[in-house]
Amino acid sequence: MRVGIVCPYSFDVPGGVQFHVRDLAEALMAQGHAVSVLAPADDDTPVPPYLVPAGRSVPIHYNGAVARMTFGPVTAARVRRWLKEGEFDVLHLHEPVTPSLGMLALWIADGPIVGTFHTALIRSRPLQMAYPLVRQSLEKIGARIAVSEDARRTLVEHMGGDAVVIPNGVYVDQFADAEPDARWTGTATAPTIAFLGRLDEQRKGLPVLLAAVPDVLRSVPGARFLIAGRGETGPEEARELLGDDARAVEFLGPITDAEKASLLRSTDVYCAPQTGGESFGIVLVEAMSAGVAVVASDLGAFRRVLDEGAAGTLFRRGDPADLAATLVRVLADDELRASTVKHGLASVRRYDWSAVTSQVLAVYEMVLGDVDDGGAPRPVGEDPSSLRGALGRLVRGDRGGES
Incomplete structure (x- = not known):
C-alpha cells in the first residue's frame, strides 16, 4: 500500500504530533508499506529520507503553545506536486482543520482520505473560525481517528460527526x-x-x-x-x-x-x-x-x-x-x-506501535473499501473543484494555471 501522510507542524522544532507521524510512518514501512510524509521544514533541517520538506514555517500561538505551520500559494503548489508524484492509495491527514498543510491537502485532494485529530480543548476559537473554511471538504474524509476520548469529544462538539479512538503509539x-x-x-x-x-x-x-x-x-x-x-x-x-x-x-x-x-x-x-x-x-x-x-x-x-x-x-x-x-x-x-x-x-x-498500527491499517482498509462504479478502489487524486473560485486562485498561486 502507498500511504501519504501530511503533518501540519514543522520538523524544525518537533513535538508530539511530529513524533507520532514519524513513528507511524516507520511502523508502516516496517510492515512493508511505502510511505511518504509531507511536513513543514527548512531545506537544511535534517529529516528522515521518507519526509518531503514543504518549506519554512511561521510560528503561531495555538492551544497554549507555539505551533510552526506553513500556508499559502507556494505551499499549495508543493502539496499538489507531492500528491501527483506520490500516486497514493490512502492519504492520511493529521489535524486537517489546522491552517497548514493538512487543510490545503484536504482542499486539493480527493479519494481515500483518513483524518487524525489530536487537539483536545473545552472551547476553541481557532477551530470555530476554521470550521466554515473546511466544512464541505470534511465530507471527503472517509474515516476519522481521534487519539483520545478528549480529542474525540472536541471533534464532536466543534465539527460534528464522530471518530474512532486510536491512541498515540509508543515503541x-x-x-x-x-x-x-x-x-x-x-x-x-x-x-x-x-x-x-x-x-x-x-x-x-x-x-x-x-x-x-x-x-x-x-x-x-x-x-x-x-x-x-x-x-x-x-x-x-x-x-x-x-x-x-x-x-x-x-x-x-x-x-x-x-x-x-x-x-x-x-x-x-x-x-x-x-x-x-x-x-x-x-x-x-x-x-x-x-x-x-x-x-x-x-x-x-x-x-x-x-x-x-x-x-x-x-x-x-x-x-x-x-x-x-x-x-x-x-x-x-x-x-x-x-x-x-x-x-x-x-x-x-x-499502546505499543504493533497494536496501534494494526488499528490504523484497519481504518485504511475501511476507506479503501469505498469503491467506484467499476469496483476498483479509488486512488488519491486532485479534486477538480479545488481549481475553481477563490480556492482555485490560492491553489494556482493566482497564475491561472498549473503551479
Missing part, C-alpha cells in the same frame, strides 16, 4: 530495555525526579514543579530534579525563584530519544505537571514503559492514561503544594511505587 521495548545512566540514577537519600517538556510553554507546568521544590526538599533534602527540554528557562531563572534550593535543580537541555529512554529508566519518579491542553499524554506511556513511577496532574486525559490513578499518582492540577505533598508521599512509599509501576507495565502494551 514500548525501546523504553523497557533502555540502559540506566549513573548520572541520573537516584539513591535512597538522593532520589531523582524527572521532567520532560518545552520549558517556556506554561501549559507544560514547569513553574508548578519548580514552585514545589522547596517543600519537597524540606522532607527529602537530597532530592534532585532533572529538567530536560528546549526553552529559555534555565539555572538563572531557577535561582531567582528558589534561591539556595536551586542547587537541587539540574537543567539537561534538549536530549535525544535514546537519552530520554535512559533518563526515564534511571529516575525514581517522572513528574507531569501539565496544566491543560493535553489530549493524551504520550510521555506518561513512555514513563510507564520504562518502569518509573509517575506523578501527574489530574487532567482528564492523564487520568484516563493512568487508569484513574492505578498506574500513577495524581495531584491537583496547578497546585504546587499538593504536588510537593504527592511527590514526598510517593518517594516515601515503596509499595505505592511498586504497585503503580506494575499496573503501568501491564497496561502499556495496548
Whole structure:
C-alpha cells in the first residue's frame, strides 16, 4: 500500500504530533508499506529520507503553545506536486482543520482520505473560525481517528460527526530495555525526579514543579530534579525563584530519544505537571514503559492514561503544594511505587506501535473499501473543484494555471 501522510507542524522544532507521524510512518514501512510524509521544514533541517520538506514555517500561538505551520500559494503548489508524484492509495491527514498543510491537502485532494485529530480543548476559537473554511471538504474524509476520548469529544462538539479512538503509539521495548545512566540514577537519600517538556510553554507546568521544590526538599533534602527540554528557562531563572534550593535543580537541555529512554529508566519518579491542553499524554506511556513511577496532574486525559490513578499518582492540577505533598508521599512509599509501576507495565502494551498500527491499517482498509462504479478502489487524486473560485486562485498561486 502507498500511504501519504501530511503533518501540519514543522520538523524544525518537533513535538508530539511530529513524533507520532514519524513513528507511524516507520511502523508502516516496517510492515512493508511505502510511505511518504509531507511536513513543514527548512531545506537544511535534517529529516528522515521518507519526509518531503514543504518549506519554512511561521510560528503561531495555538492551544497554549507555539505551533510552526506553513500556508499559502507556494505551499499549495508543493502539496499538489507531492500528491501527483506520490500516486497514493490512502492519504492520511493529521489535524486537517489546522491552517497548514493538512487543510490545503484536504482542499486539493480527493479519494481515500483518513483524518487524525489530536487537539483536545473545552472551547476553541481557532477551530470555530476554521470550521466554515473546511466544512464541505470534511465530507471527503472517509474515516476519522481521534487519539483520545478528549480529542474525540472536541471533534464532536466543534465539527460534528464522530471518530474512532486510536491512541498515540509508543515503541514500548525501546523504553523497557533502555540502559540506566549513573548520572541520573537516584539513591535512597538522593532520589531523582524527572521532567520532560518545552520549558517556556506554561501549559507544560514547569513553574508548578519548580514552585514545589522547596517543600519537597524540606522532607527529602537530597532530592534532585532533572529538567530536560528546549526553552529559555534555565539555572538563572531557577535561582531567582528558589534561591539556595536551586542547587537541587539540574537543567539537561534538549536530549535525544535514546537519552530520554535512559533518563526515564534511571529516575525514581517522572513528574507531569501539565496544566491543560493535553489530549493524551504520550510521555506518561513512555514513563510507564520504562518502569518509573509517575506523578501527574489530574487532567482528564492523564487520568484516563493512568487508569484513574492505578498506574500513577495524581495531584491537583496547578497546585504546587499538593504536588510537593504527592511527590514526598510517593518517594516515601515503596509499595505505592511498586504497585503503580506494575499496573503501568501491564497496561502499556495496548499502546505499543504493533497494536496501534494494526488499528490504523484497519481504518485504511475501511476507506479503501469505498469503491467506484467499476469496483476498483479509488486512488488519491486532485479534486477538480479545488481549481475553481477563490480556492482555485490560492491553489494556482493566482497564475491561472498549473503551479
